[in-house]
Amino acid sequence: MNIVVWVNGAIVNADAPILTATDHGLTVGDGVFETMAVVDGRPFALTRHIARLAYSAQRMGIDVADAEYIREGVSAVRDAAATGARPFDVTRMRLTLVSGPGPMSSLRGEGPGSLIVIGTDAPAAKRCRAVRAPWVRNERSAIAGVKSTSYAENVVMAHFAAGKGADEAIIANTHGHLCEGTATNIFIEVDEEILTPPLASGCLPGITRGLALEWGARAGLPIRAAEVGELDMSVLERVREGTAFAAVSSSTRRVQVLDTLDGVALGRGPLLTRLSRIFDEFASDNPDPVPPRQK
Structure with a gap:
């Protein structure tokens, strides 16, 4: 490198x-x-x-x-x-x-x-294999939502994921609600819409997360931030069973449909597949999308 x-x-x-x-x-x-x-x-x-x-x-x-x-x-x-x-x-x-x-x-x-x-010139990850982390994110932390170099929690959880043959760990918050990955936000396709945990869950306000919400809605997808408590960690059981689907997002992964969860191969949700394609198209057309308040 x-x-x-x-x-x-x-x-x-x-x-x-x-x-x-x-x-x-x-x-x-x-x-x-x-x-x-x-x-x-x-x-x-x-x-x-x-x-x-x-x-x-x-x-x-x-x-x-x-x-x-x-x-x-x-x-x-x-x-x-x-x-x-x-x-x-x-x-x-x-x-x-x-x-x-x-x-x-x-x-x-x-x-x-x-x-x-x-x-x-490090390459971007081509796929995402995730596991559920046995630890939680404190949504009331003094640095909740801050991208801080105090990253030891994420290092421990990423190391845990690597030990399970995965490259990402999905985390709940202290209420047991779905929160985020160690270096990603998460989207769930369930009951014919796409949901992502709200910022109140303690997740990072991801740049890709925000743009996916904006661009997905602009393209007519049923996509939104979930209500507080609407996405329980148990929704991942539906993902494993194939009655729901999941994707992660980050600056380097963009919107990437999960390949596996806890070692179980997953299907590709049609809405998340479209969201990934839509994101790439919008990003190609606008490589520096300015926040609305700066336009």
């Missing part, structure tokens, strides 16, 4: 030391991040990802990087990858914002923080 790294205004070697040993991004996971697919040199939905990075940073109390400064880093990484000693096409970018040096406690220091942009 090829990689290009930009930190605080400059391209650096991929193995260069860029954080101090006391940086809170390292010691306590005090940071936020975004991951984007890159298609034909353009990070998909960059405007929305920058807006969500700012939202997450504000929720965490971290100084927000200027949007144009972030765009400069994105352009620098793309150009460096194309003109380096070993040119390559970037397929994935990650933005990371950490709070900077701090004390050996949860209290934050004075900074300054760091903005890191990474570009790679």
Whole structure:
């Protein structure tokens, strides 16, 4: 895998030391991040990802990087990858914002923080095999809905999934309601409509999730965010039985119908199959769909 790294205004070697040993991004996971697919040199939905990075940073109390400064880093990484000693096409970018040096406690220091942009040619996952996680997501957490670098919970659950021969784990919240995957949102096709857990479930407000809801509805699909408590975790039993269907969504997977759940091969729901196709068509026509309030 090829990689290009930009930190605080400059391209650096991929193995260069860029954080101090006391940086809170390292010691306590005090940071936020975004991951984007890159298609034909353009990070998909960059405007929305920058807006969500700012939202997450504000929720965490971290100084927000200027949007144009972030765009400069994105352009620098793309150009460096194309003109380096070993040119390559970037397929994935990650933005990371950490709070900077701090004390050996949860209290934050004075900074300054760091903005890191990474570009790679890592391939996107071609299929999704999921299992149900034995842990829950706390929908009342102080960072519920924030894309934080405090990702240990997801690492443990992803490792659990890998041990079961899967690459994603589906999580309930503390009420037993369907919530999300470790790195995805989830959609359920049931009773001739498509539902996805509401943000009140504690799930991340995924960029792809939001666009799938917008574009699916625009194309005439029966799709909506479920009411609170409407999607119980038990709906996954119907998915296993074939009377309902499931798909996951993320920036790199887009809308991807589940192949297996807990080792059981699944069928493809007709509505979710159409949603996946519709998403790809809309994304091809509009690689940077601006949020409505910014239009």
